Amino acid sequence: MEFGLSEEQEMIVSTVRSFVEKEIYPHEEMVERTGSVPHELGQEIKKKVIDLGFYACNFPEEVGGAGLGHLDFTLVERELGRGSMALTHFFGRPQNILMACEGGQREKYLLPAVRGERMDALAMTEPDAGSDVRGMKCTAVRDGGDWVVNGSKHFISGAEHADFFIVFVATGVDDTPKGPKKRITCFLVDRGHPGFEVREGYQSVSHRGYKNCILDFDNCRLPDAQVLGEVDGGFEVMNTWLYATRITVAAFCVGRARRCFDYALHYAAERKQFGQQIAKFQGIGFQIADMITEIDAADWLTLSAAWRLDAGKPANREIASAKLYASEMLARVTDASLQVYGGMGLMADFPLERFWRDARVERIWDGTSEIQRHIISRDLFRPLGA
Amino acid sequence: MKVLVPVKRVIDYNVKVRVKADGSGVDLANVKMSMNPFDEIAVEQAIRLKEAGKADEVVAVSIGVKQAQETLRTALAMGADRAILVVASEDVHQDIEPLAVAKILKGVVDEEQPGLVLCGKQAIDNDMNATGQMLSALLGWSQGTFASELDVDGDSAKVTREVDGGLQTISVKMPAIVTVDLRLNEPRYASLPNIMKAKKKPLDEKTPADYGVDVTPRLTIVSTSEPEARKAGEIVGSVDELVAKLKEAGAV
Ligand SMILES: Cc1cc2nc3c(=O)[nH]c(=O)nc-3n(C[C@H](O)[C@H](O)[C@H](O)COP(=O)(O)OP(=O)(O)OC[C@H]3O[C@@H](n4cnc5c(N)ncnc54)[C@H](O)[C@@H]3O)c2cc1C
Ligand SMILES: Cc1cc2nc3c(=O)[nH]c(=O)nc-3n(C[C@H](O)[C@H](O)[C@H](O)COP(=O)(O)OP(=O)(O)OC[C@H]3O[C@@H](n4cnc5c(N)ncnc54)[C@H](O)[C@@H]3O)c2cc1C
Numbered sequence: 001m002e003f004g005l006s007e008e009q010e011m012i013v014s015t016v017r018s019f020v021e022k023e024i025y026p027h028e029e030m031v032e033r034t035g036s037v038p039h040e041l042g043q044e045i046k047k048k049v050i051d052l053g054f055y056a057c058n059f060p061e062e063v064g065g066a067g068l069g070h071l072d073f074t075l076v077e078r079e080l081g082r083g084s085m086a087l088t089h090f091f092g093r094p095q096n097i098l099m100a101c102e103g104g105q106r107e108k109y110l111l112p113a114v115r116g117e118r119m120d121a122l123a124m125t126e127p128d129a130g131s132d133v134r135g136m137k138c139t140a141v142r143d144g145g146d147w148v149v150n151g152s153k154h155f156i157s158g159a160e161h162a163d164f165f166i167v168f169v170a171t172g173v174d175d176t177p178k179g180p181k182k183r184i185t186c187f188l189v190d191r192g193h194p195g196f197e198v199r200e201g202y203q204s205v206s207h208r209g210y211k212n213c214i215l216d217f218d219n220c221r222l223p224d225a226q227v228l229g230e231v232d233g234g235f236e237v238m239n240t241w242l243y244a245t246r247i248t249v250a251a252f253c254v255g256r257a258r259r260c261f262d263y264a265l266h267y268a269a270e271r272k273q274f275g276q277q278i279a280k281f282q283g284i285g286f287q288i289a290d291m292i293t294e295i296d297a298a299d300w301l302t303l304s305a306a307w308r309l310d311a312g313k314p315a316n317r318e319i320a321s322a323k324l325y326a327s328e329m330l331a332r333v334t335d336a337s338l339q340v341y342g343g344m345g346l347m348a349d350f351p352l353e354r355f356w357r358d359a360r361v362e363r364i365w366d367g368t369s370e371i372q373r374h375i376i377s378r379d380l381f382r383p384l385g386a
Numbered sequence: 387m388k389v390l391v392p393v394k395r396v397i398d399y400n401v402k403v404r405v406k407a408d409g410s411g412v413d414l415a416n417v418k419m420s421m422n423p424f425d426e427i428a429v430e431q432a433i434r435l436k437e438a439g440k441a442d443e444v445v446a447v448s449i450g451v452k453q454a455q456e457t458l459r460t461a462l463a464m465g466a467d468r469a470i471l472v473v474a475s476e477d478v479h480q481d482i483e484p485l486a487v488a489k490i491l492k493g494v495v496d497e498e499q500p501g502l503v504l505c506g507k508q509a510i511d512n513d514m515n516a517t518g519q520m521l522s523a524l525l526g527w528s529q530g531t532f533a534s535e536l537d538v539d540g541d542s543a544k545v546t547r548e549v550d551g552g553l554q555t556i557s558v559k560m561p562a563i564v565t566v567d568l569r570l571n572e573p574r575y576a577s578l579p580n581i582m583k584a585k586k587k588p589l590d591e592k593t594p595a596d597y598g599v600d601v602t603p604r605l606t607i608v609s610t611s612e613p614e615a616r617k618a619g620e621i622v623g624s625v626d627e628l629v630a631k632l633k634e635a636g637a638v
């Protein structure tokens with residue numbers, strides 16, 4: 001068993017980390033204050049990442065990506081997790097579901113996304129269908145040879161900068177012994193397409209500047225050429241390609257936790273109360289000990305899940321465990337780090353309060369903690385008939 | 387023209403150094419090590435010379451422990467073509483002294499016949515600022531130190547040097563040794579394709595014996611100690627109070 005990184009992996013980690021420290025950190029406060037990323041700054045970051053060959057590094061070389069495996073890509077995501085998500089969005093990791101593009105879709109969506117010319121966003125969630133994806137109400141019906149879509153999506157990240165959207169829509173209902181079951185189809189929808197509108201979403205406490213939007217479909221007419229994968233095959237493309245994206249949440253959490261931890265560690269070593277460094281109070285020292293233990297545990301859980309994917313082993317439960325544990329670890333680490341800072345931890349003068357706020361969404365998106373626990377327990381009990 | 391760039395593995399500039407309990411030096415076990423920042427600038431400059439068509443090969447060389455291989459891979463990932471590792475010690479705490487390094491580099495230069503050697507002006511661990519100069523003396527080549535600008539033009543090079551009181555521009559005859567300063571350039575990040583290619587680039591391993599050099603230390607480190615802790619400051623209420631305090635302290 002080998003626990004070390006290869007020389008290439010060490011260099012990937014150190015390059016991405018330096019990039020985040022030098023190109024992302026300096027703009028973070030401005031993004032927090034203004035709640036958005038100026039267009040030129042986003043483009044500038046994107047250009048640097050393209051020049052470095054890291055843009056769309058999660059895509060295979062045949063389509064112009066760097067062909068990184070799951071483990072290598074997880075290391076990239078982990079280092080990016082240190083920085084503001086609103087800014088690292090421009091580091092460009094398009095949804096790998098675009099690999100399902102066929103024929104003309106490749107030149108129109110896949111290749112420009114990999115080249116950084118067009119950005120994507122992915123839309124599943126609706127006001128009445130969050131964890132229960134299949135409960136979606138957004139519907140497409142046949143009209144002549146086309147599809148006519150009606151309904152709404154909300155909480156759609158990256159929509160502000162997206163040139164096109166990967167949208168899951170109900171295209172029928174099957175009667176099954178367990179009751180009616182919706183059929184789902186995945187569509188590619190261009191920004192500005194008639195009948196399709198992107199609206200401002202809600203104000204979130206997490207990841208300021210990384211906005212979420214609302215998508216409205218009002219008799220939006222789409223030809224068959226816009227179907228990604230097969231008609232009624234939405235769940236297949238989802239399961240094939242979105243299976244591994246939860247790992248990126250886990251990796252983000254580990255990277256962010258390490259950055260936050262460094263603040264707590266050094267503050268505890270410097271801050272003096274009662275005539276000594278607070279690190280010398282066991283109450284603080286033990287919190288630091290717990291933090292690093294949990295961070296390391298989450299790191300290994302995450303990397304080993306990615307390793308399983310590379311090895312072609314089943315990884316559904318392991319990915320769920322990594323996402324669950326890393327996101328809950330980040331909540332504890334950001335909270336405890338803020339506590340170490342005392343009153344100053346709450347103040348916007350330090351990034352601790354931001355880390356603490358940002359951490360909250362990690363337990364919700366890409367499948368809530370409850371849904372991850374559901375996946376894990378079903379994986380264990382299903383074979384036992386329970 | 388071939389450019390030779392010596393690179394040293396040193397304690398990372400972000401690491402807060404700690405003196406070993408016995409005062410024999412700085413603790414290097416389990417601390418992050420990186421390429422000496424001045425050497426990174428030298429590698430960058432060499433690659434720029436190659437990109438400008440003024441150099442055709444960039445060779446990085448490191449002298450030290452086996453782990454300096456990582457430092458060389460970084461140079462290769464930045465864009466150097468090949469690397470030479472001279473394993474001169476097994477102990478991470480043994481610093482190879484500038485004269486020994488310069489003698490080994492002379493051996494490498496004799497073998498490789500570069501037209502230019504680009505060194506960092508000093509290593510940030512021991513701040514010796516000697517290797518480039520010693521190498522120039524051993525080779526009998528011209529030298530330009532503390533370069534903040536470098537313009538190679540055929541048989542000569544213009545070196546702008548950062549000296550006390552401003553900038554000095556000199557012309558040196560090639561081949562030459564140039565030691566580089568902080569403001570010469572801003573080193574690039576290793577690109578992902580170059581990181582992937584680095585492993586496939588040749589890295590030759592040598593020993594000091596291959597160059598007939600004895601690396602036994604000639605200097606004795608008597609003791610190493612932490613800098614004296616900075617005394618707490620004092621906040622004064624007014625300019626008058628400041629002046630009074632300074633007078634009291636005999637500073638004005
Ligand atoms: C900032 C932000 C950005 C987002 N970006 C995107 C995006 O880009 N694209 C996209 O499609 N979606 C996005 N989402 C949606 C996200 O994936 C959903 O919020 C998430 O799946 C939860 O759905 P919900 O918010 O509707 O909560 P609900 O599903 O309504 O859940 C409410 C509560 O009930 C619990 N619950 C639900 N079902 C069960 C069950 N079976 N067992 C136990 N407990 C259960 C949940 O765990 C939760 O605690 C984003 C969300 C946020 C907040
Ligand atoms: C919004 C806000 C409003 C406030 N309003 C007022 C006000 O109106 N008037 C006023 O006087 N003060 C006020 N305070 C100050 C507040 O009471 C202090 O923040 C609090 O007492 C903690 O002190 P500190 O922030 O300096 O943290 P520190 O005392 O520096 O503590 C840092 C960390 O070390 C820990 N620690 C310290 N000593 C020990 C020990 N012996 N053993 C174990 N752990 C230890 C702490 O628990 C904490 O986790 C306010 C603070 C805030 C944030």
